Amino acid sequence: MLHNCQNREELMKFLTKKSVDIRKKIIQLVVTAGGGHVGGGLSMTEILLTMYYHILNIDPKNPSKPDRDRFILSKGHGGVGICPVLADVGYYPEDMMMDFNQYLSPFGMHPDMKKVPGIDMSTGSLGHGLSISVGLAIGARLDKTSWRVFCLLGDGECNEGSVWEAAMAAHHYKLGNLIAIVDRNQHMLDGPTEKIMSLEPLEDKWKAFGFNTKVIKGHDYQELLDTFEKLPPATNENPVCIICNTVKGKGVSFMENEPKWHYGGLDEDAAKSAITDIDKMTL
Numbered sequence: 267m268l269h270n271c272q273n274r275e276e277l278m279k280f281l282t283k284k285s286v287d288i289r290k291k292i293i294q295l296v297v298t299a300g301g302g303h304v305g306g307g308l309s310m311t312e313i314l315l316t317m318y319y320h321i322l323n324i325d326p327k328n329p330s331k332p333d334r335d336r337f338i339l340s341k342g343h344g345g346v347g348i349c350p351v352l353a354d355v356g357y358y359p360e361d362m363m364m365d366f367n368q369y370l371s372p373f374g375m376h377p378d379m380k381k382v383p384g385i386d387m388s389t390g391s392l393g394h395g396l397s398i399s400v401g402l403a404i405g406a407r408l409d410k411t412s413w414r415v416f417c418l419l420g421d422g423e424c425n426e427g428s429v430w431e432a433a434m435a436a437h438h439y440k441l442g443n444l445i446a447i448v449d450r451n452q453h454m455l456d457g458p459t460e461k462i463m464s465l466e467p468l469e470d471k472w473k474a475f476g477f478n479t480k481v482i483k484g485h486d487y488q489e490l491l492d493t494f495e496k497l498p499p500a501t502n503e504n505p506v507c508i509i510c511n512t513v514k515g516k517g518v519s520f521m522e523n524e525p526k527w528h529y530g531g532l533d534e535d536a537a538k539s540a541i542t543d544i545d546k547m548t549l
């Protein structure tokens with residue numbers, strides 16, 4: 267873990283403050299870049315902070331450490347959401363992101379594993395992350411190592427058939443070292459998932475594909491910590507799926523559940539108003 271908190275109460279306070287800091291940085295990046303996938307960036311903040319500060323076995327000073335846990339951001343358009351978290355835990359200085367998504371910047375809208383320390387896989391084309399994670403998890407098994415693979419998917423992304431092919435393979439190869447996490451914010455690019463291509467009953471689907479599945483509140487640190495601290499051993503046979511119920515645009519009143527904020531730009535006034543909301547946010 268990458269924090270010095272002595273107990274759960276301290277950790278909850280620490281992470282809750284980080285939730286505000288990271289959301290403000292997301293807003294700044296969207297201003298810098300002239301636009302960004304802000305809605306889905308804001309929905310996964312607590313998931314990412316729980317992972318990077320508390321759960322993943324990683325060393326930001328040694329990003330390629332062979333026995334590290336792998337984290338695959340399958341919803342690769344979430345670059346504005348993950349890059350400030352990686353800076354915060356120490357993979358690179360924050361000012362490296364000053365030219366986010368500008369010409370020749372190492373930081374594109376979709377993170378590049380060859381340019382951004384801490385990114386385990388370049389993603390952006392949806393539907394590939396779980397297959398890649400299956401390959402990594404098989405590799406870990408073949409090497410008889412104990413690291414795990416965590417893969418964060420969007421819910422709209424689960425419309426891709428390749429997600430379910432990968433899920434079948436994860437069960438077939440008995441990959442208990444693989445954890446799929448679904449950012450269940452109920453929205454995709456241009457509207458609600460249930461209206462465009464319904465996913466429900468999503469929990470039953472993952473269960474039917476052989477995943478040990480749980481649904482939790484994805485902005486609630488208590489539930490996130492309890493769930494991820496108590497993952498079954500990586501040596502288990504069943505892969506795991508944690509469906510995190512979240513809010514797209516979480517923390518910014520005019521963005522929450524509003525399809526037009528899947529991707530958007532912010533002028534100075536809108537950015538100020540977003541920051542004011544974030545300061546008042548409750549999780």
Ligand SMILES: Cc1ncc(C[n+]2csc(CCOP(=O)(O)OP(=O)(O)O)c2C)c(N)n1
Binds near residue numbers: 341421
């Ligand atoms: C293969 C593919 N098709 C289309 C897109 C364009 N696209 C980017 S984000 C997105 C919507 C994804 O929705 P979801 O997975 O729910 O993400 P979130 O709402 O969490 O941002 C789409 C269709 C893409 N990146 N890749």
